[in-house]
Every structure is written in C-alpha cells, then in structure tokens.
Amino acid sequence: MKNRIKLSLLLSAALFMGSCSLNYDPISDYSELTFGNETGDAGDKYQTKAEMQQQYDNIYKSIQNAQESWYMDMLVFAETHADNAYSGATDAELISLESNKQDATNKNIERDWTSYLGYIVSANRVICNVDSVPDAALTDAERKQWKAEASIWRAWVLFDMTRLWGEVPVVTQETPNITAANVKEMYPILFPARNTIEDVYKQIISDLQYGLQYAPKTSATDKFKLTQSVAKTLLAKVYAEAPVRDYAKVIEYCESVKNDGFSLVANYSDLFSVNNDKTDVNYRNTSESIFEVIYPLGSGSWVTWMFGIDQCDPSSTYNWAKWITPSRDLIQAYENEGDNVRMNEAIIWAQPSWSIHYPSDHYPFMYKTRSRYNSILKFRLADVLLLEAEAYVAQGNLTAAADLVDQIRVRAKLAKLDASTKGSKDNMVNAVLKERRLELAFEGQRWFDLVRNGKVLEVMNSLNTRDSGRKKMATFTENSLLMPVPQTQIDSNPNLTQNKGY
Amino acid sequence: MGLLPFCICCMEMSSEEFMNDIKWINDLKIRGGWGQTGNQSGVGDYGYLQLRNITRQNWWETGKANALPITSPANMSNSELTWETTTQTNIGVDFTILNNRLTLTADAYYKYTTDLLMDVPLGPTASFSGIYRNEGEMENKGIEFGVNSKNLIGNFNWDTDFNISFNRNKVKKFDTRQSYFYAQSTTGEYITKLAIGQPLGMFWGYVSDGVNPETGDIIYRDIDNSGSVTPNDKTYIGDPNPDFTFGLTNNLSYKGFNLNIFFQGSVGNDIYNLSRMETEGMYDAKNQSTAVLARWKIPGQITDMPRAVASKDNLKTSSRFVEDGSFLRLKTLTLSYNVTGKLLKKWNIGRLQPYFTAQNLLTFTNYKGFDPEVNQWGGSALVQGLDWGTYPQTKSYVFGVNVEF
Numbered sequence: 024m025k026n027r028i029k030l031s032l033l034l035s036a037a038l039f040m041g042s043c044s045l046n047y048d049p050i051s052d053y054s055e056l057t058f059g060n061e062t063g064d065a066g067d068k069y070q071t072k073a074e075m076q077q078q079y080d081n082i083y084k085s086i087q088n089a090q091e092s093w094y095m096d097m098l099v100f101a102e103t104h105a106d107n108a109y110s111g112a113t114d115a116e117l118i119s120l121e122s123n124k125q126d127a128t129n130k131n132i133e134r135d136w137t138s139y140l141g142y143i144v145s146a147n148r149v150i151c152n153v154d155s156v157p158d159a160a161l162t163d164a165e166r167k168q169w170k171a172e173a174s175i176w177r178a179w180v181l182f183d184m185t186r187l188w189g190e191v192p193v194v195t196q197e198t199p200n201i202t203a204a205n206v207k208e209m210y211p212i213l214f215p216a217r218n219t220i221e222d223v224y225k226q227i228i229s230d231l232q233y234g235l236q237y238a239p240k241t242s243a244t245d246k247f248k249l250t251q252s253v254a255k256t257l258l259a260k261v262y263a264e265a266p267v268r269d270y271a272k273v274i275e276y277c278e279s280v281k282n283d284g285f286s287l288v289a290n291y292s293d294l295f296s297v298n299n300d301k302t303d304v305n306y307r308n309t310s311e312s313i314f315e316v317i318y319p320l321g322s323g324s325w326v327t328w329m330f331g332i333d334q335c336d337p338s339s340t341y342n343w344a345k346w347i348t349p350s351r352d353l354i355q356a357y358e359n360e361g362d363n364v365r366m367n368e369a370i371i372w373a374q375p376s377w378s379i380h381y382p383s384d385h386y387p388f389m390y391k392t393r394s395r396y397n398s399i400l401k402f403r404l405a406d407v408l409l410l411e412a413e414a415y416v417a418q419g420n421l422t423a424a425a426d427l428v429d430q431i432r433v434r435a436k437l438a439k440l441d442a443s444t445k446g447s448k449d450n451m452v453n454a455v456l457k458e459r460r461l462e463l464a465f466e467g468q469r470w471f472d473l474v475r476n477g478k479v480l481e482v483m484n485s486l487n488t489r490d491s492g493r494k495k496m497a498t499f500t501e502n503s504l505l506m507p508v509p510q511t512q513i514d515s516n517p518n519l520t521q522n523k524g525y
Numbered sequence: 526m527g528l529l530p531f532c533i534c535c536m537e538m539s540s541e542e543f544m545n546d547i548k549w550i551n552d553l554k555i556r557g558g559w560g561q562t563g564n565q566s567g568v569g570d571y572g573y574l575q576l577r578n579i580t581r582q583n584w585w586e587t588g589k590a591n592a593l594p595i596t597s598p599a600n601m602s603n604s605e606l607t608w609e610t611t612t613q614t615n616i617g618v619d620f621t622i623l624n625n626r627l628t629l630t631a632d633a634y635y636k637y638t639t640d641l642l643m644d645v646p647l648g649p650t651a652s653f654s655g656i657y658r659n660e661g662e663m664e665n666k667g668i669e670f671g672v673n674s675k676n677l678i679g680n681f682n683w684d685t686d687f688n689i690s691f692n693r694n695k696v697k698k699f700d701t702r703q704s705y706f707y708a709q710s711t712t713g714e715y716i717t718k719l720a721i722g723q724p725l726g727m728f729w730g731y732v733s734d735g736v737n738p739e740t741g742d743i744i745y746r747d748i749d750n751s752g753s754v755t756p757n758d759k760t761y762i763g764d765p766n767p768d769f770t771f772g773l774t775n776n777l778s779y780k781g782f783n784l785n786i787f788f789q790g791s792v793g794n795d796i797y798n799l800s801r802m803e804t805e806g807m808y809d810a811k812n813q814s815t816a817v818l819a820r821w822k823i824p825g826q827i828t829d830m831p832r833a834v835a836s837k838d839n840l841k842t843s844s845r846f847v848e849d850g851s852f853l854r855l856k857t858l859t860l861s862y863n864v865t866g867k868l869l870k871k872w873n874i875g876r877l878q879p880y881f882t883a884q885n886l887l888t889f890t891n892y893k894g895f896d897p898e899v900n901q902w903g904g905s906a907l908v909q910g911l912d913w914g915t916y917p918q919t920k921s922y923v924f925g926v927n928v929e930f
Contacts, residue, residue: 048574049570049571049574052571052574052576052577053576053577053579053596054571054574054575054576054577055574055575055576055598055602056574068597068598069597071593071595073582073592073593073595074595074596074597076595077580077595077597078597113809113810113835114809115808115809115835115836115837118835118836119836124836127756128712128713128714128837128841129713130712130713133713136649137649138649140648140649140650141649143650144649144650144651144652147652148652192650194650197652198601198647198651198652198653200601200602200603201601201603201656201658201701202603202604202605203605203700206700206701209701210701213647213648213650213651213701214648214702215650509713510713510714510756511706511709511713511714511715512648512649513756514704514706514715514756515646515648515702515705515706516648517703521756
C-alpha cells in the first residue's frame with residue numbers, strides 16, 4: 024500500500040511549570056500561610072488571647088444554642104420516654120419514643136448523637152489549644168481555668184451520652200491533617216469506635232477532677248458558669264451510676280456542694296415564676312441554682328413555645344401541638360400526695376384547639392420553663408439533696424436520708440415522711456424516687472432516676488395498666504435501657520456497633 | 526505543576542486509492558483519540574489551604590473599642606490537593622452512503638478518572654465537617670450511535686436524526702471511606718449509596734415483599750436470614766442510571782411550512798419516588814392521595830397499601846418506592862411558516878415567520894409521579910433519580926412571530 028494515508032495528527036501539551044509567574048501562594052487571605060504554620064500542628068491555630076477567648080466563649084454559646092438537643096430532646100428522653108409525659112405532637116419520632124418503639128432511624132436520636140459529639144469537639148478546641156497560644160496576655164491561671172471549664176463540659180456531655188447509649192466514642196484530640204501517607208493510620212481517629220463504658224467513665228472522672236481543681240468558684244450573680252460546684256454535682260451523679268458506683272463518694276461530693284453556699288429558695292415557685300407585668304422572670308441565679316442556662320433579655324430562648332405558651336409574650340397562643348404533655352400518671356402522683364404546690368408549678372391547664380391526649384377544654388401543658396426569659400435549670404440544690412438521700416438509703420442510713428427528703432417536703436408544704444416509710448429501706452428507696460419525681464418533674468431527670476435505681480422494668484411495664492391515656496408500649500427489657508446508635512452514623516462509620524435489641 | 530497531553534488521529538479511508546472504485550460509499554472516516562483533561566470544579570479558591578474565619582469583635586463592649594478582628598481555622602488543610610484527571614480513549618467511524626443521503630456514526634469511549642475530587646464527610650467527632658481530597662478513581666465507558674438520513678429531498682423535505690447512547694460508570698477506588706451515603710429521606714435513612722465497584726447514585730434499602738395480610742405492615746425481606754429485619758438486610762434496590770438514552774428529530778418542510786418534531790427518551794433508569802412516601806405514607810396528620818383508600822383495614826385483606834399507623838416502619842427505604850423511570854417524551858414540536866410576498870420586500874421585511882412551539886407536549890411513561898425527568902438534588906452526579914415533591918418540567922405552548930428587517 025502506497026503511503027497515501029492522509030493522517031492528521033495533533034499533539035499538544037499544556038504545561039504549568041514551577042517557574043510560572045502565576046504559581047504563587049495567596050498571601051492576601053487569612054490562611055495557614057499567613058498564620059505561621061503549614062503542618063497544621065495544634066501549636067499556633069490560635070495566636071492571640073482574643074482568638075482563644077472566642078473558642079472559649081463558643082462553649083457557652085453552644086450551650087445556649089443547645090435548646091433542641093440538650094434540653095428539649097433530653098426532656099423527651101427523660102419525661103416522654105418515661106412515665107411523666109406523652110409525646111404531645113404526632114411526629115413519628117416522638118410517638119416511637121413514647122411507646123418504647125424507637126429504632127436506629129429515629130431522626131431526633133440522630134441529631135442528638137451528632138450534636139453531643141459536636142459539643143465535645145468545641146470543648147476539645149479549648150482543651151487542646153489553650154496551652155500553646157503564644158500570647159502572654161493569656162495568663163497561666165486563665166489557661167487552666169478555661170481548660171477546666173471546657174473539661175467539665177466535655178465530661179457532662181460524655182456523661183449524658185453514656186447514660187443514653189452506653190458505649191460511645193471518646194475523642195479527646197483535634198483531627199490531625201490527613202495526607203496520602205497517613206490516611207490509613209488516620210482512619211481510627213477519623214472514624215472512631217465506641218469506647219467501653221468503663222473507659223468513658225474514666226475520661227469523665229479525670230475531666231471532672233481537672234475541673235474541680237481549676238474551675239472558678241460559684242458566683243452568686245452568674246450561675247451560667249461551669250464551676251467547681253458543677254464539677255462536684257456531676258461527680259456525685261457519676262458515682263451514683265452502676266458502672267462506677269460509690270455511695271460514700273456521692274455523699275462526699277453532695278456535702279461539698281452544700282458547703283459551697285447553696286440553699287433552697289423559700290418558695291418553690293420562685294424557681295419558675297414570671298413577674299406580674301409578664302416582662303421577665305422574678306428570679307434567676309437563685310441561691311438554689313447550681314447551673315442554669317441564662318438567656319439575654321430581649322431575645323430570650325425559643326424553646327419555651329415547644330411546651331406551651333410564652334408567659335412573657337402576650338401574643339403567644341396554643342397554635343400547634345406542644346411537646347411534653349403531662350401524663351395522667353404524673354398528675355395522679357401529685358394528687359395522691361396532695362402536692363398542689365409543685366403540681367401547679369409543673370402543669371398548667373388550658374383550652375387548645377386539639378384533643379390529642381386530653382379533651383381540648385381541659386388540657387394540661389408543661390409549665391416549668393414558661394417564658395422565653397426563664398433560664399433552663401440544669402442543676403439545683405434540691406436535686407443534690409435528694410441524690411444524697413438516695414445514697415444514704417443505699418448505705419442504710421435511713422434517718423439521714425429522711426432528714427434530707429423532709430427538707431424538700433417541708434418547702435413543698437407537705438408533711439414529713441411518716442415513721443413507717445422511714446423505718447423500711449425499701450419504702451425509703453421508693454420515697455426518695457417519688458420525691459425526685461414530684462420535685463424535679465420536667466427537669467430532665469425521671470428516666471435516668473429509673474435507670475439508676477433499677478426500676479425501669481417494674482415501673483414502665485406496668486404503666487399501661489395505670490395510665491389509660493398512654494400509648495400501648497413495647498415491653499421494656501434490659502436492652503431498652505439504652506438508645507439505638509443512629510443507623511446513619513453506623514453507615515458512615517463502620518467502626519461503630521449497634522446496641523443490643525436494635 | 527500539571528501536564529495534560531492529548532492526541533487525535535483521523536484517517537479518511539474514502540480518499541484511499543483502493544476505495545476509489547467503491548462508488549456507493551461517499552465518505553468513510555475512522556477517528557481515534559487519546560487525551561487527558563483536568564477538572565477542579567467543586568473546590569473553592571485556595572482549597573488546599575486552611576483558611577481562617579474572620580470575626581469582628583463587639584467594639585461597643587467595654588474594653589473592646591480598639592479590638593482587632595479575630596480569626597479561627599475554617600477548614601482542614603490539604604497541601605496535596607490537585608485537580609482530578611480524566612484519561613479518555615475513543616474510537617469512531619463516520620460512514621456516508623447513498624449520495625450523501627445517509628450518514629452513520631459510531632463512537633466508543635473509555636474514560637478513567639483519577640484523583641477524583643470529593644468532599645469527604647468526617648463525621649461528628651472530627652474538628653471539621655469534612656475535607657476536600659483527591660479521594661478515588663472512577664471509570665466511564667460507553668458507545669454512541671448516530672444516524673442522519675435525508676429521507677426525502679425536493680419540494681417535500683424530510684430529514685431524520687437519531688442518536689442513542691449507552692454509558693456505564695463504576696467507582697474503582699476510595700481512599701478514606703469505603704462507602705458514602707447521601708439523600709436522607711423522611712425516615713432519616715439515606716437512599717443513595719456510593720461504593721467501590723458500583724455505579725454512581727445506586728439506591729440502597731430493603732426489599733419490600735408487599736403487605737402482610739395479617740398485620741397490614743410491609744414485609745421486608747430478611748436477606749441475611751438472621752430471623753429479624755435489621756439494617757444488614759439492606760441491599761441495592763435500584764439504579765438511576767439509564768440503560769440507554771436516545772433522541773429522535775424529524776424535520777419536515779413543504780413550501781413555506783416547516784415542522785420539527787423532537788422526541789427524547791430514557792430506558793432502564795429507576796426513580797425513587799419520595800413523593801409517594803408523603804402522599805401515601807399515612808404516618809402523620811396530612812392530606813393523602815386517593816391511593817390510600819385501598820389501604821389494609823382488616824386481617825386477611827390482600828392489598829398492596831399498608832395500614833395507616835403513626836410510625837415510619839412501613840416507609841423504610843425499600844423497593845416499595847422504586848419505580849421504573851423509563852420514558853419517551855415529545856420534547857419539542859415546532860410548526861412554522863415562512864410568509865413570502867411582494868409586500869414584504871416593499872416594507873423591507875427580510876423574513877416573516879409565524880410559529881407555534883409546544884414543549885413537553887406528550888410523555889409516555891409508567892412512572893407514577895408527575896415527571897420522570899426530575900432530580901430533587903439538582904444536577905449532582907452523586908445523587909440522581911430522586912423525586913420528592915420536585916417541581917416537574919412545565920408543558921408550554923408558545924405562539925410567536927419571527928420578523929427580520
């Protein structure tokens with residue numbers, strides 16, 4: 024064949040050489056180049072005190088913004104998922120939690136899992152970086168204090184997580200840079216497995232011990248602070264839990280909290296009430312409050328309209344189904360006790376347009392966080408006193424326990440415990456548990472009280488026979504004590520495992 | 526630094542001496558090419574650097590009158606970040622016969638993409654939500670055929686264009702994670718799974734075996750025979766990638782009249798109909814479609830619509846909502862007429878053409894939703910074929926006049 028083939032050939036190359044004049048790193052923008060390091064070491068991520076302070080302030084901002092996951096959803100776990108409340112609204116997520124049919128695809132459980140882990144990340148930002156800020160304006164004492172507050176926050180979140188899910192991943196470092204060379208070693212750091220419950224508690228206790236050492240003392244004018252007293256309260260609660268149970272320590276830390284100058288307010292309603300003009304709450308930072316999330320006047324919180332009307336907003340109405348509807352069983356418990364003082368602070372009756380759980384002409388709503396200006400009460404002295412009573416009962420010191428319970432009952436205008444109750448350990452276990460229920464209803468305690476006292480199966484499996492308005496619940500078993508790990512999280516992190524029964 | 530070479534060859538067989546005697550072939554051309562192209566879409570400016578967020582301080586607060594803005598890390602650094610490279614090899618034939626009345630083309634290609642750019646989500650325990658990485662490799666291969674035929678020429682003109690494409694893609698490698706999930710449905714489950722050895726956009730879920738006549742609930746298949754239905758029973762339940770797509774254009778003209786008919790179609794693509802989860806879900810208080818009238822009501826009832834229950838158990842991501850999205854659509858139809866006459870010249874009008882155009886006039890499909898040609902997640906290549914109340918393509922009729930002076 025003659026060479027008549029017409030062949031068109033085109034070869035081209037686009038070359039970007041190292042010497043090309045366009046190949047410069049940008050120095051006009053704020054980036055790692057202009058902030059000194061290229062390795063991504065924790066070292067100089069934050070150069071000035073103000074930069075570190077922003078991360079420190081972010082912890083408190085994120086607590087204020089945690090209304091959904093760390094307050095409202097906590098109430099669903101603690102009240103709706105226990106015997107104090109119904110779902111209120113008809114969302115399938117809520118109804119499944121009310122009837123103990125929650126599964127791994129529950130979107131509320133998923134958002135809480137991811138939010139809580141996110142809070143730990145924000146605590147780690149402070150803990151991991153505060154020591155290496157080169158700015159001398161940040162004093163050694165401040166560094167320790169910030170780290171202590173962040174440690175308390177990390178411990179608190181881990182404590183809530185392990186009570187909900189059991190084993191959880193404990194991540195105490197920031198994410199290192201990922202390169203082609205280290206991607207394999209990074210894998211367990213990027214996609215951590217769940218630590219054993221024992222390890223989780225080890226971390227919690229060590230964080231709280233650090234917090235106890237360096238956190239600020241409590242201030243009478245600002246209870247929205249992660250103080251030594253908060254660390255002590257948490258330690259008392261931690262040592263009451265089965266995996267690390269030590270009642271002597273519970274009593275020791277409760278006593279220590281009491282010695283920090285807290286006292287019960289004289290009127291129970293002072294903890295929750297709004298003023299006559301309905302422009303603000305009557306009191307915040309009360310002598311009883313150990314930790315409360317304070318919202319600024321003006322904006323306030325949004326979460327209050329999830330439970331009822333906002334008492335500080337005259338235009339507020341019962342416009343759609345509210346969450347955490349008080350259960351018949353709880354109302355019965357108040358009535359059996361003749362406890363009007365606390366029932367009237369916990370429950371308000373109204374006439375909404377719906378009748379999901381009650382007739383619409385007489386419908387109860389949660390009343391404790393009743394306005395946008397109400398602080399979210401997380402820890403208060405009454406909780407600590409009753410926890411101490413629980414520990415004394417377990418130790419057999421029924422008199423000491425009854426004295427503590429009586430303090431709470433007298434404030435609620437109720438008679439002191441009678442002799443037959445005081446005389447029996449079993450009766451006292453139930454008396455303390457009931458007192459906690461009535462005193463702390465809708466404050467996010469009930470479910471955890473039942474679990475801690477080993478009462479879930481006994482109380483919850485008989486609930487359908489006691490409470491006619493309760494949805495038919497799935498039978499509680501040992502597996503019901505923990506929530507499912509969200510399936511989306513297992514999907515994206517194969518190192519995670521699911522809890523038994525889900 | 527990067528180097529992106531390419532090379533194209535083209536051989537005109539019909540110009541060869543040995544083909545001079547073959548008169549019925551007007552043109553025969555063989556084309557071949559190899560090349561590399563780069564792509565950096567999706568990565569922001571300076572994506573390889575850890576940039577800083579800038580926050581102004583509240584100058585009105587005590588002691589902050591002269592405070593400088595403060596910064597904090599905004600994302601993860603990745604000094605190795607580079608563009609993704611696609612290496613493509615293709616070979617094609619152009620073949621024209623019958624006095625240039627019929628042209629056939631055929632093309633085959635193989636594309637291999639390396640350094641695939643992805644935003645790798647790192648999960649809630651990481652300091653940042655994700656990192657841009659050159660994360661994987663992917664292949665695309667396909668063949669395309671085209672026919673261009675001048676069926677009738679003369680006073681009455683009739684041209685037909687037809688093309689058909691077959692494409693297959695497959696993920697070949699991932700670095701950091703072995704699989705990715707996208708597109709959360711109303712149950713909180715992900716629908717789309719991206720994994721090694723699979724095409725993009727595959728649907729992942731349970732196999733639905735219909736409604737249990739005793740309970741009225743959907744029976745999900747226990748694939749791993751564990752005795753209960755768990756997430757381990759999920760499998761690939763649908764592929765949004767079509768087996769093939771095609772287009773057919775007919776152009777007819779007679780005197781001043783011109784009729785253009787364009788059909789478009791896709792065969793073998795699945796759609797996950799999330800809209801039906803809402804209109805047939807019966808899981809909360811909202812209006813439902815009439816399809817739920819057939820719902821299960823008493824034990825023993827045989828139906829394909831489960832009972833009404835305030836739970837999402839019957840809505841788990843499953844083959845229940847996977848539908849065949851194949852369609853044939855009359856995409857555009859245009860009829861126009863060229864007005865001619867002396868008056869036009871007198872008024873200096875170069876062209877006067879009244880026309881009528883209809884778009885999306887007819888659709889032939891078994892798909893139950895509004896429109897088989899939708900994607901809730903926009904143009905994403907990773908998430909395709911999801912319909913969740915997605916606004917359908919509109920049917921439009923346009924009457925108009927083209928005038929040129």
